[in-house]
Amino acid sequence: MDARTTIPERMRASELLAQDSLTVGDRPVPVPAADEVLIRVASVGVCGSDTHYFTHGRIGPFVVEQPLVLGHEASGVIVAVGEGVDAARVGSRVSIEPQRACRVCEQCKKGAYNLCPEMQFFATPPIDGAFAEYVTIQSDYAHDIPDSVSAHAAALMEPLSVGIWACQKAGVTAGSRVLIAGAGPIGLVTAQVARAFGATEIIITDISEERLAVAAQHGATRALHASESVEEMTVDAFIDASGAGPAIRAGIPAVKPAGRIVLVGLGADELTLPVNLLQNRELWLTGVFRYANTWPLAIELVAAGRVNLDALVTHTFGLDDVENALMAGRIPGALKAIVEPWR
Numbered sequence: 001m002d003a004r005t006t007i008p009e010r011m012r013a014s015e016l017l018a019q020d021s022l023t024v025g026d027r028p029v030p031v032p033a034a035d036e037v038l039i040r041v042a043s044v045g046v047c048g049s050d051t052h053y054f055t056h057g058r059i060g061p062f063v064v065e066q067p068l069v070l071g072h073e074a075s076g077v078i079v080a081v082g083e084g085v086d087a088a089r090v091g092s093r094v095s096i097e098p099q100r101a102c103r104v105c106e107q108c109k110k111g112a113y114n115l116c117p118e119m120q121f122f123a124t125p126p127i128d129g130a131f132a133e134y135v136t137i138q139s140d141y142a143h144d145i146p147d148s149v150s151a152h153a154a155a156l157m158e159p160l161s162v163g164i165w166a167c168q169k170a171g172v173t174a175g176s177r178v179l180i181a182g183a184g185p186i187g188l189v190t191a192q193v194a195r196a197f198g199a200t201e202i203i204i205t206d207i208s209e210e211r212l213a214v215a216a217q218h219g220a221t222r223a224l225h226a227s228e229s230v231e232e233m234t235v236d237a238f239i240d241a242s243g244a245g246p247a248i249r250a251g252i253p254a255v256k257p258a259g260r261i262v263l264v265g266l267g268a269d270e271l272t273l274p275v276n277l278l279q280n281r282e283l284w285l286t287g288v289f290r291y292a293n294t295w296p297l298a299i300e301l302v303a304a305g306r307v308n309l310d311a312l313v314t315h316t317f318g319l320d321d322v323e324n325a326l327m328a329g330r331i332p333g334a335l336k337a338i339v340e341p342w343r
Helices: 048-056 151-155 157-170 185-196 209-218 245-254 275-280 295-303 319-326
Strands: 010-018 021-028 036-045 073-081 093-096 134-138 142-144 177-181 201-206 222-225 235-240 255-263 284-287 313-317 336-339
Touching: 010 319, 021 319, 036 093, 036 151, 048 319, 073 134, 073 151, 073 157, 093 151, 093 157, 093 295, 142 295, 151 157, 157 185, 157 235, 157 255, 157 295, 177 185, 177 245, 185 201, 185 209, 201 209, 201 245, 209 222, 235 245, 245 255, 245 275, 313 319, 319 336
Parallel strands: 177 201, 177 235, 201 222, 235 255, 255 284, 313 336
Antiparallel strands: 010 021, 036 073, 036 134, 036 336, 073 093, 093 142
């Protein structure tokens, strides 16, 4: 650790003990390894996966079997460094890329480190997340942010990275016509990214009139209720940010031949798809699993004013109120909740 910085020995952290059971625990402040930095957490966004762990105690094969700190959308200030890290980093404001890859497997070596089989990802059992006063991360996963970027926006570089990865997978570029299902935070940031990438038509569908009403403020050129047919449309790419089977099936017919379909939203494990249509139009269908090498672009887009993440934040909470933060999505008008550990 950097000797110039006085770090407490203990810290507070919100712990998920089991399904529907949270407490604020007292833990040792983590000590950074040689290649790590210690970060005083400033802001942590609440993701749907956090809420799912709270309400279900698991996501697929990942089961909460011991106290788990949730939260993986985080920002903060470096307050100490490991012995292998330049001490000049102390004091840097950073956005945290919340993962640790092995760096030596086939996927890591070809740059697809998000597919590393040994990935350790924040708030995915048994790896703790960032609803805590301090966290550690490898130094190169702590990305410096300019003073013009707020702590909240720095935390939301994580969902922005999902939107960037989805648009890259969808081949969105200048003049693209894009259909997005789902006007939640991921759908809205994806729309903003599509606009920044040069898409000229960005259509968003949702079942919530309230969310559709704000979609135009986040890049959409057209907002449609999910009950309206989109089959007569012709788009270059369809990005599903809803995870809803009916929305996915409704969106696919709008994609032109050789177009792309990208599945981002988490839904059912199995889905019935129009295979004949996929074959006859030679459509590309892929999923999105997190992201890789997106943070530099995310920071540039926000710093340049091409993407507005602060506009997504509607509610803030402290560590003692994480349960309400996890349930904030039920509040009318809510988009993105933020936990501030030092609040």
